[in-house]
Amino acid sequence: MSQIKPLKQLWLHPLGHGSLLALVSLLAGCESVSVGGEAIALTTFTAPPPSAQPYGVEGTLTEQELTALVHLSFPQSYGAISSRLGFPAKRDAAADYYQIEGTNNWVAVWYDGAIALATALAILEGRTMKQRRLGAIALTTLLILPALPSREATAQGAAAPAAVQSCLTNVYCTAALVVISGITYWSVTQNGETQYFPSEEGEYLEDPEGATEDWEERIWAGDANEAARRCRDFAFNNHVIYRGVEQIRGRAWRCKVRTYRS
Amino acid sequence: MKFLTKFILVYPLGQLPPDVKLEDIPDDVDVNATQFEDYIFQFSNTPPVIGDKHDLNSNGWIVSQIHSYQSSSTTPGPVQTVFTAVCSQDGAIPQRNNWDGNDPILYVSSLTNGKLALNDDGTARFGLVENIVNIPFNEPFEDWELKYCQSFDPAERIAVQGFSQIILCWCREPALVA
Numbered sequence: 001m002s003q004i005k006p007l008k009q010l011w012l013h014p015l016g017h018g019s020l021l022a023l024v025s026l027l028a029g030c031e032s033v034s035v036g037g038e039a040i041a042l043t044t045f046t047a048p049p050p051s052a053q054p055y056g057v058e059g060t061l062t063e064q065e066l067t068a069l070v071h072l073s074f075p076q077s078y079g080a081i082s083s084r085l086g087f088p089a090k091r092d093a094a095a096d097y098y099q100i101e102g103t104n105n106w107v108a109v110w111y112d113g114a115i116a117l118a119t120a121l122a123i124l125e126g127r128t129m130k131q132r133r134l135g136a137i138a139l140t141t142l143l144i145l146p147a148l149p150s151r152e153a154t155a156q157g158a159a160a161p162a163a164v165q166s167c168l169t170n171v172y173c174t175a176a177l178v179v180i181s182g183i184t185y186w187s188v189t190q191n192g193e194t195q196y197f198p199s200e201e202g203e204y205l206e207d208p209e210g211a212t213e214d215w216e217e218r219i220w221a222g223d224a225n226e227a228a229r230r231c232r233d234f235a236f237n238n239h240v241i242y243r244g245v246e247q248i249r250g251r252a253w254r255c256k257v258r259t260y261r262s
Numbered sequence: 263m264k265f266l267t268k269f270i271l272v273y274p275l276g277q278l279p280p281d282v283k284l285e286d287i288p289d290d291v292d293v294n295a296t297q298f299e300d301y302i303f304q305f306s307n308t309p310p311v312i313g314d315k316h317d318l319n320s321n322g323w324i325v326s327q328i329h330s331y332q333s334s335s336t337t338p339g340p341v342q343t344v345f346t347a348v349c350s351q352d353g354a355i356p357q358r359n360n361w362d363g364n365d366p367i368l369y370v371s372s373l374t375n376g377k378l379a380l381n382d383d384g385t386a387r388f389g390l391v392e393n394i395v396n397i398p399f400n401e402p403f404e405d406w407e408l409k410y411c412q413s414f415d416p417a418e419r420i421a422v423q424g425f426s427q428i429i430l431c432w433c434r435e436p437a438l439v440a
Contacts, residue, residue: 220287220288220291222291222296222297222298222299223297223298223299224299224301224390224423225358225359225360225361225362225423226296227390228361228362228363228366228390229362232362232363242392243391243392243393243396244366244389244390244391244392244396244397245389245390246387246388246389246390247301247381247385247386247387247388247389248381248387249381249382249383249385250279250281250282250300250383250385251281251282251286254389256396
């Protein structure tokens with residue numbers, strides 16, 4: 001399964017909350033930005049790009065399907081998305097594009113890699129909106145989340161579906177799913193302000209790869225290399241994904257793995 | 263606090279560190295084939311020097327190999343360089359096997375006053391991940407709150423058991439409520 005590939009050059013010095021939001025606004029208004037000498041491409045669209053090819057099916061989402069999409073936990077497998085939402089109206093190398101039934105709005109489900117990991121979603125309307133690609137989105141969140149009071153984010157969780165759905169029908173609002181540390185957040189940007197809502201609680205696709213759960217196992221190892229090897233072996237033998245190890249005492253290590261709820 | 267050094271204390275093959283008792287070792291571990299390592303993180307204003315002697319963990323150690331990681335220009339902070347200082351008891355460069363997988367990312371957390379995140383036994387809490395998103399930014403250590411991170415890239419070719427990147431996360435303790 002593909003992994004998010006953040007852009008490490010974007011790590012920043014502590015900025016005030018307002019400055020971080022300003023950064024997001026800045027990024028959302030450029031074709032590209034140069035950070036640390038590396039240009040980070042942004043994707044611009046008023047509709048699916050010309051490179052997107054018709055898939056040969058209607059490819060629309062009903063209001064119910066849109067609601068389901070809002071509640072999904074990401075990442076998801078391509079199979080899970082396509083079996084739940086059907087095939088898209090258009091597709092290109094980066095995303096599948098669904099038209100919201102009875103509107104001119106489009107939803108893009110972004111994928112990373114050939115295995116098609118669902119990663120981000122954006123609503124498009126009849127004006128130019130720019131949505132950063134996954135890596136940049138994830139990293140932007142990475143930069144912002146530390147500045148956000150986590151308790152506040154948790155408290156807003158219950159309001160997330162309403163806020164996101166409201167945003168999805170608002171031409172002046174942008175919603176995006178961002179994934180950081182295995183937790184998925186909705187980022188809702190309107191009038192230059194961005195709010196974050198955990199999307200951890202929601203309905204999950206009936207797919208073995210539908211949602212993730214993080215697990216820890218204590219292991220014994222004489223050195224870091226052995227710890228990583230043992231943890232990787234543990235992950236392999238139990239058909240889960242190796243995330244990393246953390247030393248918690250001299251020879252005791254926390255083996256972190258990720259599995260999927262079915 | 264210009265530098266952070268990770269001292270890697272490599273015990274001779276089969277020698278047990280002071281904290282390890284034979285009966286604590288799992289049955290599936292061949293003690294004679296195990297090369298134990300201890301890790302000690304220290305902030306300093308001077309870089310480590312090859313040949314320097316250090317008394318650490320009840321043993322004398324000699325720095326035999328140093329690798330440096332430079333702070334990324336996009337992540338300014340108080341620490342300029344992170345060093346890994348491989349130490350042995352006789353000063354010789356110890357034989358170490360490379361990672362089985364990709365070169366990992368090393369992460370470690372510290373308060374802005376220089377107090378490192380420490381485990382119950384006094385060892386520094388650090389972790390290894392292959393993807394930066396697996397660093398627990400939301401829960402850096404106990405109730406600490408993340409302020410920002412510095413990123414360090416290898417200054418030279420990545421050495422045996424080197425790191426593709428080192429992330430030093432600066433944290434603060436939550437404010438007391440009156």
